[in-house]
Amino acid sequence: MCLMDRPSGDPQDESYLLFKAIFPMGAECLSCEEVFDMIAAYVEQHIEREALVARPVFEMISEHLGQCSGCMEVFKSLRDIYRLEKAGLLADMEDFLNTNTPLPLTDNPSEST
Amino acid sequence: MPEERSNNAWLTDLQSSGEVQGAALVDLRRYLLQAALAYLLGKRGDLKNMAPEEIRDLAEDFAQEALIVIQQKLNTFRGDSKFTTWAYRIVLNLAASELRRRRWRNVSLDSLTPAQEGPATPVTQTPQSDPEQDTQRAMVMSAMKKVIEEKLTERQRQALVGVKVEGLPVSEMAQRLKTNSNNVYKLLFDARQKVRAELEKEGWNMPAVLNLFEGG
Secondary structure, three states: OOOOHHHOOOOOOHHHHHHHHHOOOOOOOOHHHHHHHHHHHHHHHHHOOOOOOOOOOHHHHHHHHHHHHHHHHHOOOOHHHHHHHHHHOOOHHHHHHHHOOOOOOOOOOOOOO | OOOOOHHHHHHHHHHOOHHHHHHHHHHHHHHHHHHHHHHHHHHHHHHHOOOOHHHHHHHHHHHHHHHHHHHHHHHHHHOOOOOOHHHHHHHHHHHHHHHHHHHHOOHHHOOOOOOOOOOOOOOOOOOOOHHHHHHHHHHHHHHHHHHHHOOOHHHHHHHHHHHHHHHHHHHHHEEEEEOOOOHHHHHHHHHHHHHHHHHHHHHOOHHHHHHHHOOO
């Protein structure tokens, strides 16, 4: 039984947060540590959809990300960096910094967590 | 840009010694610095008072710290992603934790309120809610809050409320409680166990409680 599958409760509501603190997740749910452990592979599959095979656990990671703002932040940041690296722009970060140029990051509507 | 290494080459070079290891460390540090800079550039809104040199220095610190962590965790790399992606997540996590810590720096523990006084709020109140279920949920929440207030130690309560309700980073809570992160995790674990045990003592059946909250 996985609490994260439960649509009940406003994630900002104190009662919901308390309940989630006491009943964090069932055996089939992933902890933040487990998600962090697999987030690199997940991001690569997220970007390289056709080249890499999705593992069943990735579905659980998606569910976790939908409920966990901390892990979602790491996911989005890592995804952005992977995109920048793929575009050959990661080496130019100092130029972006010195010229105060915004990073060329846009959400890809075809991608979803 | 340093020459791209395979995953095996990264592991071999970083685990070797002398010049080969030194060159790999220099390359990895450069990659980590770029990733840290990219992260901080994406957070410019949070860093608007910082000059480019200060941002660069901060990124250098994250890269250096990540380099040490990565060397300690090399044997945990399973090769299911590029080595650099695996390494980036470590520098990102350090940077994200530090930025969160900075945001929380001025928040006092006194402002943390463990449980509201008065009637408990049902966890879910939607137009489709079953009133009877809402009442039962409210009873569970009320019992839970009472246990948290009356049965947990002060430190367990602070850890539970601070980390899980207020969203305080574990590292920041550890600092406030003058302990380390592992002890905060232990406090959270013990708090959770105690609340569950106390609820069961009061006659709440745990599967039934979970079912009560299932599906709204």
